[in-house]
Amino acid sequence: MSLLSYRRVRKSFGTRVVLDSIDLEVDRGQVITLIGASGSGKSTLLRCTNLLEPIDDGEIWFDGVDISEPGRKPDPVRRRIGMVFQSFNLFPHMTVLENVTLAPRKVLGRHRRDADDRARAMLDRFGLADKADDYPDRCSGGQQQRVAIVRALQMDPEVMLLDEITSALDPELVGEVLEVVRGLRGQGMTMLLATHEMAFAREISDQVCFLKDGRIHEHGSPEQIFTMPARQETRDFLARVIASGRM
Amino acid sequence: MTRTDDGAGADAPAPSAPERTRRQQYERRQLVRSIVTAALSTIAFAALLVFVVSRQERWPDVRDAFFDGGVFGDSFRPILEAFWLDVRIFLVCAPCILVFGLLVSLARSTRSPVLFPVRALATVYVDLTRGVPVILWINLIGFGVVALLSSRSFFGGYLFWGGVTLVWTYSAYVSEVFRAGIESIHESQRAGARSLGLSTWQTNRHVVIPQAVRRVVPPLMNDFVSLQKDVALVSLLGPVEALRRADVIQDRTFNFTPFVVAALMFVSVSIPLTRLADHLMAKERRRMSGTAVR
Numbered sequence: 001m002s003l004l005s006y007r008r009v010r011k012s013f014g015t016r017v018v019l020d021s022i023d024l025e026v027d028r029g030q031v032i033t034l035i036g037a038s039g040s041g042k043s044t045l046l047r048c049t050n051l052l053e054p055i056d057d058g059e060i061w062f063d064g065v066d067i068s069e070p071g072r073k074p075d076p077v078r079r080r081i082g083m084v085f086q087s088f089n090l091f092p093h094m095t096v097l098e099n100v101t102l103a104p105r106k107v108l109g110r111h112r113r114d115a116d117d118r119a120r121a122m123l124d125r126f127g128l129a130d131k132a133d134d135y136p137d138r139c140s141g142g143q144q145q146r147v148a149i150v151r152a153l154q155m156d157p158e159v160m161l162l163d164e165i166t167s168a169l170d171p172e173l174v175g176e177v178l179e180v181v182r183g184l185r186g187q188g189m190t191m192l193l194a195t196h197e198m199a200f201a202r203e204i205s206d207q208v209c210f211l212k213d214g215r216i217h218e219h220g221s222p223e224q225i226f227t228m229p230a231r232q233e234t235r236d237f238l239a240r241v242i243a244s245g246r247m
Numbered sequence: 248m249t250r251t252d253d254g255a256g257a258d259a260p261a262p263s264a265p266e267r268t269r270r271q272q273y274e275r276r277q278l279v280r281s282i283v284t285a286a287l288s289t290i291a292f293a294a295l296l297v298f299v300v301s302r303q304e305r306w307p308d309v310r311d312a313f314f315d316g317g318v319f320g321d322s323f324r325p326i327l328e329a330f331w332l333d334v335r336i337f338l339v340c341a342p343c344i345l346v347f348g349l350l351v352s353l354a355r356s357t358r359s360p361v362l363f364p365v366r367a368l369a370t371v372y373v374d375l376t377r378g379v380p381v382i383l384w385i386n387l388i389g390f391g392v393v394a395l396l397s398s399r400s401f402f403g404g405y406l407f408w409g410g411v412t413l414v415w416t417y418s419a420y421v422s423e424v425f426r427a428g429i430e431s432i433h434e435s436q437r438a439g440a441r442s443l444g445l446s447t448w449q450t451n452r453h454v455v456i457p458q459a460v461r462r463v464v465p466p467l468m469n470d471f472v473s474l475q476k477d478v479a480l481v482s483l484l485g486p487v488e489a490l491r492r493a494d495v496i497q498d499r500t501f502n503f504t505p506f507v508v509a510a511l512m513f514v515s516v517s518i519p520l521t522r523l524a525d526h527l528m529a530k531e532r533r534r535m536s537g538t539a540v541r
């Protein structure tokens with residue numbers, strides 16, 4: 001059974017339909033990439049998964065439970081689903097260590113000692129050991145995004161949602177963040193990611209979904225999507241991406 | 248081609264060190280010049296002022312009425328002692344206002360339907376309180392409630408209810424400052440916190456409020472500068488604080504110097520407070536612009 005499954009998911013903002021009958025299955029350990037033009041609904045799909053936005057119709061199932069059921073408490077779901085944002089969303093008034101340990105302490109009830117030890121160990125593995133006691137604005141963009149990833153991972157999530165996590169970074173900092181994602185893949189983490197980095201999408205994905213106007217227009221293995229796309233819309237999108245030099 | 252050092256310097260591009268010194272020398276000269284100019288002009292201006300004022304026909308009357316050295320000396324101590332009451336009222340009311348104001352602002356930003364009455368009540372309170380002059384509230388609550396209670400204890404007295412009025416009125420202003428601060432925290436901060444599984448309350452408590460409070464310290468300081476002066480309104484109810492004491496002495500001496508003494512005391516507190524507020528505001532502005540560039 002899939003870990004995550006989307007069934008005819010629909011979402012509008014006002015009269016504007018942003019997600020339109022989305023069907024998608026994500027198995028444990030799979031990495032699925034969402035590609036598509038700006039405004040195609042990638043972020044919205046991820047935000048709906050984490051219940052930051054309610055969906056209008058359809059269902060989202062997570063580990064055998066319909067999490068999109070109206071009235072369901074979102075917090076127990078969110079603590080099992082990690083999310084990383086394009087603009088990091090670190091808490092500027094807390095040190096890196098405090099950022100990373102806040103949720104484990106307050107939500108999971110870990111003791112400070114325990115939370116600190118685990119956090120420091122992971123920060124160390126991610127090359128952030130010397131940043132633990134600094135404030136986020138003392139870190140480079142790449143470091144901040146890695147801290148945000150650590151912050152989500154400290155909750156031991158079963159799936160990670162990564163929303164264009166390298167888009168706000170200087171080109172020379174993109175690599176260090178993508179390296180972290182590769183590492184997660186190596187550990188078998190289930191991931192759903194929106195990205196404009198086509199080369200990376202091709203390298204890391206088990207499946208690629210091409211979104212346009214809130215619909216999944218094409219869906220398949222990276223080889224299929226990138227070398228022999230079946231739909232004209234996909235070909236057009238990839239041609240534009242290549243023309244703009246992003247692939 | 249000469250063999251002097253100057254000639255050699257003209258050949259090679261001039262090293263930057265001597266140039267900097269020249270610039271420093273220039274700046275130092277400019278600085279000294281502007282200090283001297285400012286000092287001279289201030290002295291000249293003050294002399295002119297003294298000359299013009301002292302030549303006025305009524306100046307001796309004004310001097311005797313407002314700046315009587317004898318009255319000043321006699322009234323200073325009693326007024327200073329009374330001013331201590333102003334300071335104490337301020338020190339007790341200020342923290343109460345912070346707490347109450349924050350609670351009201353939180354009540355106004357709740358979303359839950361169960362709390363609708365609380366939200367409505369808080370909104371009515373803020374609108375009503377800010378729409379009525381403080382002095383009217385002093386009369387209404389101060390005299391009104393004390394008359395109703397007709398008790399002689401401290402909690403039935405004018406001093407207590409005067410303080411309550413200050414907390415009541417200022418909390419409304421302060422709650423609006425807090426609310427603006429809370430609303431200025433970007434939605435992405437909430438999203439970041441909620442995505443980790445923190446509840447609404449935990450998000451407020453650990454992420455939103457700490458940042459909002461930091462951001463509103465400067466505007467809050469302005470409100471507390473006014474509070475420090477409005478403490479004198481409590482005197483309308485009878486408690487003998489600085490203004491009241493000055494009033495009493497004025498009645499006895501027919502001289503206005505005591506008011507000048509009281510004014511000096513309020514100013515001696517409010518000017519440093521204002522400067523501190525300016526300083527904090529400038530610091531916050533620098534911090535914000537620094538972040539924006541990054």
Ligand SMILES: Nc1ncnc2c1ncn2[C@@H]1O[C@H](COP(=O)(O)OP(=O)(O)OP(=O)(O)O)[C@@H](O)[C@H]1O
Binds near residue numbers: 018
């Ligand atoms: N809170 C909102 N209110 C109204 N409209 C919204 C809101 N959030 C997103 N939208 C609209 O929904 C559409 C899809 O937005 P979304 O952010 O999901 O696109 P995206 O694929 O992530 O684009 P990008 O690549 O630029 O991040 C856009 O047209 C956007 O304007």
Ligand SMILES: [Mg+2]
Binds near residue numbers: 042043044163164
């Ligand atoms: Mg997006």
